[in-house]
Amino acid sequence: MSNAENTPVQQHTISFAHKTSLISCSVDKVNHIIQQLFKDLLGPHTSEEPISTYKVQSESTGITVYCGDNLFHTEASGDLVEVANVLMNNIKRDLLNPIQNHLVLHAALVSFQGHSILLPGNSGNGKSLATLGMLAQGCEYHTDEVVLLNASDNNITPFVRPLMIKPHGLDAATELLGAPINDIMVYGRSIISLPFRELEQHFQNSKNHDKRQSELLNPPPIHTIIFPKYDAGSAGELTPFSPALTMIELFKNNVVARNLPDLGTSALKQLAQNTSAFELRYASYEQLPNLFAQIRSELL
Amino acid sequence: MDINLNSLPIKNPDFELTELDGEIILFSVSQEKAVYFNQTAQLIWRLCEGQQSVSELIDNLKNQYPKETDIESQVITALTEMLNDCVISLSETTSINLINIQ
Structure with a gap:
């Protein structure tokens, strides 16, 4: 069970090779690690449709990560680095797949x-x-x-x-x-x-x-x-x-x-x-x- | 895998050859696969035209390289690897003269 509290949602736009992915995160400590891990990939918010959207929040089962509306990871141990790493691996895949030439x-x-x-x-x-x-x-x-x-x-x-x-x-x-x-x-x-x-x-x-x-x-x-x-x-x-x-x-x-x-x-x-x-x-x-x-x- | 000495090895046309400084690599776009050939494999693969059987191929190489020992096992090993990599197929003629490869 997570003892992390939900805080106001922060949005992070991850950019690479002209594609973006969006993370909305309401767990303060995860926000901090996202800032560290994605420091060189953080881009400005744009009106362009992101290739994927993720939502991170604290629930009774642990820290949950949704891709769109689908739950795809629950971190019951509360390991915040693990949550950020899961996001890194998935967003990397999302951003690399459509690359051409x-x-x-x-x-x-x-x-x-x-x-x-x-x-x-x-x-x-x-x-x-x-x-x-x-x-x-x-x-x-x-x-x-x-x-x-x-x-x-x-x-x-x-x-x-x-x-x-x-x-x-x-x-x-x-x-x-x-x-x-x-x-x-x-x-x-x-x-x-x-x-x-x-x-x-x-x-x-x-x-x-x-x-x-x-x-x-x-x-x-x-x-x-x-x-x-x-x-x-x-x-x-x-x-x-x-x-x-x-x-x-x-x-x-x-x-x-x-x-x-x-x-x-x-x-x-x-x-x-x-x-x-x-x-x-x-x-x-x-x-x-x-x-x-x-x-x-x-x-x- | 058993190699029938009477079967006819033939190149898989899906694979295209790329040559770099005398070495060759076979690529198949449809199979998303690349295979590197050493000098021996390259020589044997070039002979896989579907015209001569494995035993004929071995005999021809023995005539071509009389000082070379162990040609039969080198050919069988190379063909087995090529079959595993799907860069050749064997057109079976009879079921006699089987050689067993561990």
């Missing part, structure tokens, strides 16, 4: 000295830890989840959100980034959110705020693709990938392929042929600094 890659994106590094991978591949390792080495963060690549002009658009890690990755994250992250993390039952702005301040590599904000949403061109692969027996290896292997791995991570008539194969082929690609196989976060040094030598 883009590759929609399940991938993290970081940049380093004017070069973007794409890290495609499904959940459980070690993408989040590899991304954290790169941030620890001075990379700038763009997303840990989805990257749009315009099939016509190659412009890239990151789905900017806080870095999300699973609870079992917490010890490694703390080792990589240092104890101060304990103060900035937002804990949920199945997910922990790390606000990247505070991470970048921690590593003292933040630039002028406006410039950094602009670069956050408009990353430099993709220079290198890294396919992270957690492998318990690995000694830590960075192995070049051929264009064909790169293309097939990108194909697996192109999550809304049907929005392009050829499933994006021509755009994937172009990306695979024009970009250096490596598999990063690692067993421990302790291997990541050395592996990143190798990546840096490829970039510079």
